[in-house]
Amino acid sequence: MEDYELYDLDKKEKIDYKATFSLVYSLSKPYRKQLLTAFFYLIFSTVTSLMIPILAKYAIDKAIRAGNAKYLLLIMSAYLANSLIFLVFNYLSAMKLIKTGQELILGLKKNLYEHLLSLDTDYYAKTPVGKIMARVQSDTSALYELFTQTVVSIFKDVLLFAAIFIIMFYYNASLAKILLPVVIFIVVIVKIFIDKSSSVFVSVRKLIGEISGFLAERLNAVSTVQSFNKAEQEEAALEELNMKKFKAALKSEFYSIIFFMTLIMFDPVSKALIFGYGGAAVIAGSMSLGALVMFILYVGQLFEPIFMFSEHISIIQKSFSAGHRINSLLSIKPKIIDSEKPVYIDSFKNSVKFDGVWMKYSQDSDWVLKNISFEIPKGKTLAVAGKTGGGKTTITNLLLRFNDYQKGEITVDSRDLKKINIKSIRKLIGLVQQDIYLFPGTVAENLKLMDSSVEDSRLDYAIKILELEYFYKKHPLNKKITERGNNLSQGEKQIIALTRSMVLDQEILCLDEATSNIDPYTERMLTRAIKNVMKHKTMLIIAHRLSTIESADKILFLHNGEIAEQGTHEELICLKGHYYKYYSLQSGI
The missing domain is CATH 1.20.1560.10 (ABC transporter type 1, transmembrane domain)
Known part of the structure; x- marks a missing residue:
């Protein structure tokens, strides 16, 4: 339908x-x-x-x-x-x-x-x-x-x-x-x-x-x-x-x-x-x-x-x-379904690649993404910046198969994304969104995503890797979380969501505006945790605050659905183009 x-x-x-x-x-x-x-x-x-x-x-x-x-x-x-x-x-x-x-x-x-x-x-x-x-x-x-x-x-x-x-x-x-x-x-x-x-x-x-x-x-x-x-x-x-x-x-x-x-x-x-x-x-x-x-x-x-x-x-x-x-x-059928003979993958080895990808949400709407091409090698971090409504979040939606593209190709380890089993690709990719949903239960249950088979040692490992011991002393694992995490701040919810992605050990991590609308102290804590994640994961970061992506291996700046600029933070600053203006506006240069 x-x-x-x-x-x-x-x-x-x-x-x-x-x-x-x-x-x-x-x-x-x-x-x-x-x-x-x-x-x-x-x-x-x-x-x-x-x-x-x-x-x-x-x-x-x-x-x-x-x-x-x-x-x-x-x-x-x-x-x-x-x-x-x-x-x-x-x-x-x-x-x-x-x-x-x-x-x-x-x-x-x-x-x-x-x-x-x-x-x-x-x-x-x-x-x-x-x-x-x-x-x-x-x-x-x-x-x-x-x-x-x-x-x-x-x-x-x-x-x-x-x-x-x-x-x-x-x-x-x-x-x-x-x-x-x-x-x-x-x-x-x-x-x-x-x-x-x-x-x-x-x-x-x-x-x-x-x-x-x-x-x-x-x-x-x-x-x-x-x-x-x-x-x-x-x-x-x-x-x-x-x-x-x-x-x-x-x-x-x-x-x-x-x-x-x-x-x-x-x-x-x-x-x-x-x-x-x-x-x-x-x-x-x-x-x-x-x-x-x-x-x-x-x-x-x-x-x-x-x-x-x-x-x-x-x-x-x-x-x-x-x-x-x-x-x-x-009778309602999902639009995004597996191909007749889907490929199952259980690990990520080489790279994620977008090759000339075009995407719009309906036949009558404008193109949200236009001729997008980039590659994220395993272990590297790619950041995507740009104004609100520029198509940044659409990139993560395509990678997770929440939506499909009309032209071009997306590959994971040289395999066509549309031919990969949807569940297996989502098992590889963790997503931390701006609007975090936490379930009623303890902090530990939310970190395990209610999966009792996840061992407690995974929680300790994730907290240590992210250097969040102080945070979890303040919010112990047995602390009760109310519906939707309403007894936590936005930043605290995002820290728990980031930790959860490490606990579940997904090889590719997408952060979608994960540092938006949080206080400076929590932002510093979250930024440090993200930098620690970069050492262990392949990352795609959709950024609103550019201070969180300065250490990314590569940054794309989207303008009207197209890649206007790309390079490292230093390279883009030297260009004095869109990224420089946006960064200057935020940092007060």
Whole structure:
């Protein structure tokens, strides 16, 4: 898909039942054995429920009217045994469905998470996190309801409905035929309800996603909202979204209530017809009183699956709406994928080379990089400087395959980057960005990136190499870090991120504006650490502060996406060109 944005997908108000059913079927396929077991348990419980009207018939005709107390006692015992069997099989079915449903949704969430991790960074730039979370949490919960409460129950209801009709036709076909017009009318009502309500249920699920997205964005930016005194406006915006959801939910419930009340109306109508025609047959002597009572009980049971279906239909609509949204997410394909026969590399030996690389983010946009060529030999440091928006960060994005270039070639050890397995190239390259993300947990856990297989000795080694012992005395390895590292300064987060890259022992290190927006003391500490890294790693440094790249082996200065100048710090200063002017501006020369 050219456009990742989920809003476009949400505009499809009608549910694609075929695609959604295909998703539901594929999800349930690995659990067919468990679902069939639950279904068979329900069959047994259904059979026991069908026995109740028959037992009532024999109790009236063979025991009560005949005055046979022993036979009545036998019927009572059979009824109690039948009820016990019903409860046991209902319990077994419920437990099997709950366990299977949990396993199924756990697998679905795992698949969704794996899929989300495979998508390109462009997708997350265009899609609110809250909308994604709504799909992973809320929509999967709706599917859980479908599998645990609905799918097998519908099979049971259909089976019960069919079995009752067969029994009724077996005992008295002419009386059973009276109910056929009622059943046909109910089928028409169900069809109308599904057609009318499907778009409403989609709207409700869509608005839930929008509200989740709104909350996630605003809560992350709560300090900005408060500082500009915009709390009332944000409250009004949320109120507007909540009101839309309220109206859509009210409309969906209105449809459900009207549907349910319409079905309820047919229950007394059907019983009245059976009382009238059946009662006349009893008076005429062509039908026993027990048989009439049996028919009345079966009519009650006949409407039980219909009433249950009226409740299930709401769950089905919500679940299929959720399934439609999950399906739309799973149908999004990453733009950056491996070639058919990718090359796997486990080490870096020679050099990284850009050869005449051109890149733009879309067909309609301008070129971000124009004819970029350079080489980074193993163990050397290349720095890229230039004004904001000049294409510096794009170079690291291309090397890490976050984006792809349109012309030219990038090679790693003389291998075409596009033919190298994406995971293996990212395993070689560490990235320290300006905006550092740290996870809730200890400093040590963040240095290991939550990988328990990383030995503690790697942490000690990295801290020693970077000469950061003093920093980690102030911030010990067992110190707790809050979400996103909010209890640390920007510079402290960048030091931890730099240490992390050394701990994970990646052979190529990219620093993307890693020394921006930090205090002078932390900058000096970080600059010293970077110089120590240069002794051990191949480095690509995207620099805003030029003081951090003076010792780089080579510096490129980008201007409007092109290499305007290149050389060492001293050589570029002597040129008195773009780099010199930029350096002079920062250093106050």
